[in-house]
Structure formats: structure tokens, C-alpha cells
Amino acid sequence: MSDTILDLLERNADHAERFADRFDDVQDAQHPEAVTVCCSDSRVLQDAIFGNEDPGYLFTCGNIGNRVVQRTEAGEVVSGDVLYPLAHTGTETAVVVGHTGCGAVTATYDDLTEGLSEPPGIEHCIGLLKPHLEGGVESLPDDVGRAGAINRLVEYNVDRQVEVLVESDDVAEDVEVVGAVYDFQDVYGGQRGELHVVNVDGETSVETLRAEYPDMADRVHRLWEY
Incomplete structure (x- = not known):
């Protein structure tokens, strides 16, 4: 048995010792406050970025490219x-979380600009992102370097995923959909690990969002208002 498995079990x-009494109210049903959709990047600790240690509070989804x-x-x-949580557990908030330096966005950018050869599983995931990022790649400013292009496309991807939820007939109109970017690369100028709100229900104007949501105005930032 590898040391890694033994470490995970330890x-x-x-975890089991600390959480033993935290499942009493959720053993038979769940009614999470929000569904979060984060990139499955190992640097993005989905529950930890919200300070969550309460079973039943968040319904977490993870995949490459959020x-x-x-x-x-x-x-x-x-x-x-x-x-599922939006349709069956009474959840009325969805949060799409991208992150700076996203590898899935980078791979999609490279595939759209140069072409890539990946195993079928990865190719499938990139293929799901490509039609949503094509417009962003075409609109990138000419004076932005590679890293800047990727991080702008991270925002663009969050916007497109929020758009899908807002426009879907399967998602109730009263569901609030928020898009954010998790920054661990000092891109947005705050502390590493901060979330920066870039989209609420399809609205992406920083000025408008700060005016409409003054309580979180200092957390609304964008690199790119295209």
C-alpha cells in the first residue's frame, strides 16, 4: 500500500472524529443553500474556499473547466x-467558480489557436468548452500576452457557463446565478485565495454590479469588459 493511501486514510x-456529530440533521435528506461548480484543479479547494465545514450546506460539483x-x-x-440540487433539493443559488491560470481554459485556447492532441477523455472535455470560448479567443485584445489572454478567457468561460444556466428552461427563473473567479496568482490585486465576483444573473458590468449590490461592491472585479 502506498504512503499516499495510508496518509489519506489517516x-x-x-475527519471522521471531528465530524462525527455533524450529520445528525442531514442523514436522511439534504437542502443545500447553494450549488457550486468549480474547476477540479487541485489548487481549488472547493469547500475550503467558502470556509465550509457543515455537511449539507453546499452541493459541490467539480470538473475541469467548471x-x-x-x-x-x-x-x-x-x-x-x-x-439535480436545483430541481430536487430546493436550492435557489448557483455559483460558477473559475480560477486564474486554469489548465482547461489554457488547453482550449491552445486547441483553438494551434490544435492539440489529447486522449479522448480530455478531448471530450475540451470539446465541451471550445464552442463557448471561440468568441472570446476572437475578441482578445492584440496587446495581451499569453497569461493575460488565459485569465481573460477564464472570465469569459465563467460568463458563458452562467449564461447557460440563466437561459436554460430547466433552471427555474428565481434561481440566482453568480459567476466568480478564484485568484491564487495575484492577478486581481487582492489576497491570494480571494473570490472576485464577475457576473450576477448575466450582468457583467462592474459599475452596474457594484451599484446594484453595494454590500459586495469591494468584491466585484473584472480584468475584461468586452
Whole structure:
């Protein structure tokens, strides 16, 4: 048995000891306050970035590129992973979280500009992002370097995923959809690990968002208002 597995089991034992009495109210049902859709990057600790240690508080979804879409025979639809809590547990808030330096966005950018060769599974994931990022790649400013281009496309991708949720007939109109970017690279000028709100229900204007939501005005930032 590898040391990694033994370490994971030891960490789980500590977890079980700390959480033993935290499941009493959620053993038989869940009614999470929000569904969060984050990139599955190992640097993005989905519960920890919200300070969450309460079972039942967040319904967490993770995949490369923080996608809310999947392909079916009926075409592209909202992923069941994201739709389930919205449709069946009374959850009325969805938060799409991208992050600076996203590898999935980088790979999609490279595929759109140069072409890539990846294993089928990765190619499928990139293929889900490509149609949503094509417009962003075409609109990038000419004077932005590679890192700047990627981080602008991170915002663009969050916008497109929020757009899918807002426009889907499967998502109730009263569901609030928020898009944010998690920054651990000092891109936005705050502390590393801060979330920066870039989109609320499809609205992306920093000025408008700060005016409409004064309580979080200092957390609204964008690199790019295209």
C-alpha cells in the first residue's frame, strides 16, 4: 500500500472524529443553500474556499473547466450534476467558480489557436468548452500576452457557463446565478485565495454590479469588459 493511501486514510480518520456529530440533521435528506461548480484543479479547494465545514450546506460539483454543460442525444443541456440540487433539493443559488491560470481554459485556447492532441477523455472535455470560448479567443485584445489572454478567457468561460444556466428552461427563473473567479496568482490585486465576483444573473458590468449590490461592491472585479 502506498504512503499516499495510508496518509489519506489517516486524514480521513481525523475527519471522521471531528465530524462525527455533524450529520445528525442531514442523514436522511439534504437542502443545500447553494450549488457550486468549480474547476477540479487541485489548487481549488472547493469547500475550503467558502470556509465550509457543515455537511449539507453546499452541493459541490467539480470538473475541469467548471462546466455546467453536458452533451446528450437531445443536444447540449445543463449537466445533471448541477441541475439535480436545483430541481430536487430546493436550492435557489448557483455559483460558477473559475480560477486564474486554469489548465482547461489554457488547453482550449491552445486547441483553438494551434490544435492539440489529447486522449479522448480530455478531448471530450475540451470539446465541451471550445464552442463557448471561440468568441472570446476572437475578441482578445492584440496587446495581451499569453497569461493575460488565459485569465481573460477564464472570465469569459465563467460568463458563458452562467449564461447557460440563466437561459436554460430547466433552471427555474428565481434561481440566482453568480459567476466568480478564484485568484491564487495575484492577478486581481487582492489576497491570494480571494473570490472576485464577475457576473450576477448575466450582468457583467462592474459599475452596474457594484451599484446594484453595494454590500459586495469591494468584491466585484473584472480584468475584461468586452
